[in-house]
Each structure stands twice: as C-alpha cells, then as structure tokens.
Amino acid sequence: FFIMVVPDCEMGANGTFLFGDYGLEQNPDSEKLAAIALSSADSFRLLTEKEPVVALLSHSTKGSAKHADVDKVVEATKIAKENAPEGLLIDGEFQLDAAIVPSVGASKAPGSPVAGKANVLIFPDLDAGNIGYKLVQRLAKAEAYGPLTQGIAAPVNDLSRGCSAKDIEGVIAITAVKAMAEDK
Numbered sequence: 104f105f106i107m108v109v110p111d112c113e114m115g116a117n118g119t120f121l122f123g124d125y126g127l128e129q130n131p132d133s134e135k136l137a138a139i140a141l142s143s144a145d146s147f148r149l150l151t152e153k154e155p156v157v158a159l160l161s162h163s164t165k166g167s168a169k170h171a172d173v174d175k176v177v178e179a180t181k182i183a184k185e186n187a188p189e190g191l192l193i194d195g196e197f198q199l200d201a202a203i204v205p206s207v208g209a210s211k212a213p214g215s216p217v218a219g220k221a222n223v224l225i226f227p228d229l230d231a232g233n234i235g236y237k238l239v240q241r242l243a244k245a246e247a248y249g250p251l252t253q254g255i256a257a258p259v260n261d262l263s264r265g266c267s268a269k270d271i272e273g274v275i276a277i278t279a280v281k282a283m284a285e286d287k
Contacts, residue, residue, distance in 0.1 A: 104143055105236045105249035106150060106277065112243070114203045115222040121147040121155070122224050122239075125232030125250065136179035137186065140225045142253045144191055147223045149284055150277060158202035158221035159183070159195025160231070164211040167198075176227050192216050199224070199235075248273040251281075 104123035112118030123143040128135055136159065144155035161176040162168060173196055180195035187193050194217035201211040201218055208219025226232035240247040248270065250261045262274055 104146060104251050104253065105247050106251070106273075107236065107239055108246040108248070109239065109243050110245070116151055116153045119151055119153070120222050120224055121150075122226065122232060122236045123253075125226060125229065125236050127250075127252070128229060130228045133175050133178035133182055136175065136225065136227065137182035140179065140183045140193060140223075141186060141191075143223050143225060144187075144193065146251070146253050150280060153222065155191065155223045156217055156220045157183070157191070157193040157223040157225060158197045158217050159193075159225045159227075160199055160202060161196035161227055162198065163196050164198045164201040165196065165215075167211070172227060179225075192220075194218070195225070197221070246270075246273065248277055251277060 104121050105125060107120045107122055109115070109118040109120070121143050124131065124139045128139065131139060140157050140159055144157050147153070147155040159176050159180045161173050163173040176196040180193070183193050194215050197212065197218065200207040202208065202221040202224060203219065205219035208215065212218035226235055236247055239245045250263070251274070252259050262271060
C-alpha cells in the first residue's frame, strides 16, 4: 500500500489516505481483496492513529453497472464485512468520487456510513491502484510513502525507482513504527 498525503485537502483524514493494493496482487480475487481491505484498515490505524473508513473501489457505485469486475468487488465487500472487527466502517462498491466526496457519496450511496468519508481506498487490481497513486502524486503534488507491505511476518518495504530522498526518509520512519508495533 501507499500512504498518500494530499496538501490542502479536506477529504480523507485531512488529506491522508491509504491506497491499497497497488503493487503486489496483480488481480486479486474477492477473498484476497477482502483481506487487503482488512489489513489496510489495521495499517491505516497503526500509522495515522486515526480510525479507518474503508471503501472498496470500482467503476460502479452500488449496482450502477453490471460486470464481472463489479461482482468481484461486491463479493469482496461482503466477505470483508463478515470478517471485520466490530465498529469498522467498510463498504463498497464505490466509484472514487462516491467514496471521498461527501455530496457525491450522499447522492450515489445514500445511507452508507462510508460514502463520501473514505480514507482507505482499496483498488480492484494493480493497474487501477498503480495508476491512481501516481496520478494523485503527480497532479495533486501528494507525498506518496511506499510501497509498504502488510501481511508479512516482519516489516519489509520497497521504494519506487522515481522516489526522492524525502520519500526514503518517510518509508524508513514508517518501517520503524511498524517494527516497534510488532515488538509489542
């Protein structure tokens, strides 16, 4: 996943988001996508000390399109909700605007506790995730910390070939936080 910090942004957790999975699972099935969503919620909570609001993304919001790709996200959402800890806000399938823009979320997914409030964005496949993080990093001038791994016995992280010295510092700090948390 990536921790994305978007300057001057009121969406997410004051501009902070977790984007997952953008780098390891090429085309996760519903079960893997659900596991990514739940692990990402834990990672977001650990690294930001804020409550995760998890949206599983699609090109459809709440049945607006029919396709096998949408079905995968719908099923992943169902699995994730069944396995989520009490109180975790998790929902899908959402188009990006319905997930992070309050007015759009209220219009496209009325009644959803996540719509328009998400800070953890789960992309349906590696293509979407990789394009999404680079688009936000370059056009919104966001700080992109990662790639960061989860679900591995020890903190192991990577860096993009296009990273800056500041990116390296950020990933080192995040890796240290993860290592200290695992020692507890």
